[in-house]
Amino acid sequence: MILHIDCNTFYASCEVALRPDLQGKPVAVANCNEAGGGIILALTKEAKALGLKRGDPVFKVQDILNLHNVAVFPANLQKYVDISRRLMQVVREQGLVLNFKQYSVDEFFGELPLTDVSELRETAATIKRHIEQCTGVPVSCGVSLSYTLGKVATWYAKHYKGYNGVCVLPADKIETALAKLPIEDVWGIGRQSAAKLQCHNIRTALNLYNMQEYEVRRMLHINGVRTWLELHGTPSVDIDAPVKQKSISHSRTFTYMTDSLETLRSYIAEYSVAAARKLRDQHSVCLSVSVFLSTNRFRDDLEQYGNYATTKLNVASADTSILTTAALKALKEIYRPHFQYKKAGVILSDITTDEAIQLDLFESNPEHMRKSERLMAVIDELTTKYGMDTIKLGVQTLQHPQPNLTNFQPLKNQTTNINDIIEVK
DNA sequence: TCTGGGGTCCTAGGACCC
């Protein structure tokens, strides 16, 4: 049987786990620590009770946040990744789950070599307790015949209190469970597919389950068929994460609109530096550097413009200055004066491993490449040890404002910085 | 529904080959 584990309000739970004094209090995590305007990413149930919702723009709910003194944390992905790694580790050490894999930062799949329903439920409950004790993060568990059905079981574990966070869905209960599940809550059925299906009066997961395979294929193509097979108990989705990412991007929505090329150059340089670092961290190089720009899509009183361009490199690289130069060249191609820009980003693609770089017949200089590698290694070491601001390109000139919140929490790296470590008295 | 960010895979159509 497939086990699915989903962390409850993961980002918020991580912050509370490292700040026990906030247990039972309203806590929000928002991505408002950098240049972005920011939206709410995660909320504890106490914060949800105030009417706050995931996706709310921070500026719109600022009054509620301040009135109820909600603790707002800037999103700190590295910390959440560390805690999810710890979760992986404690489950593997416990040894009850086979083939335990990470699907996303807060979701996991594995296999339980059991058939008896009550045994499955007890084992899943044991795993849940162990995770919560070792990480401080509450989780929900679902067990069934396939990945999608495992997620269906977890949906029940979360939506019905009586399950206490653990739901086992055996073969003879599948149809009953699918009958109460809205079609748009099925994993793999997004907004577009849900709308299409609803036009054909397919409103629940059971309606989809009862369709013929060829009908599903015609409407939703191969991925729809995979979901359909999963609902019928045949594991068909690939949950194995690729070893290396095939594209790496870094983008932000700016706090203020700007029409200045100099400002945009500074943003694009900063995003290139960040993307190049991610590229080196996975020991890759890239051949394509793309840049995109757009105006504020929510301001219909202003003229809209959006575009992107790609610079192809002759030799694959992960050198910050080479990638930044390429990005600035692409920016120059698409920049038009007199527009108010709100968002920009850099995307690195055509990624390959840094172990076998195809040289350019005429232009490559192995000596330069060795120097570049050493320089990047030194920069990465410095910024890891002393912070990202330690050494910068000349074109990076930006300062970032802080949001205007009474209970805004300082960025703390309890999992990586000895000075931020949690104190136990 | 709406002031995020970062990914993946699939499909259709065009350009090209023999």
Next chain:
DNA sequence: TCTGGGGTCCTAGGACCC
């Protein structure tokens, strides 16, 4: 002049996920 058949590769756009 005659209205084939069988491929590959690339790209943009769309759909999905967290």
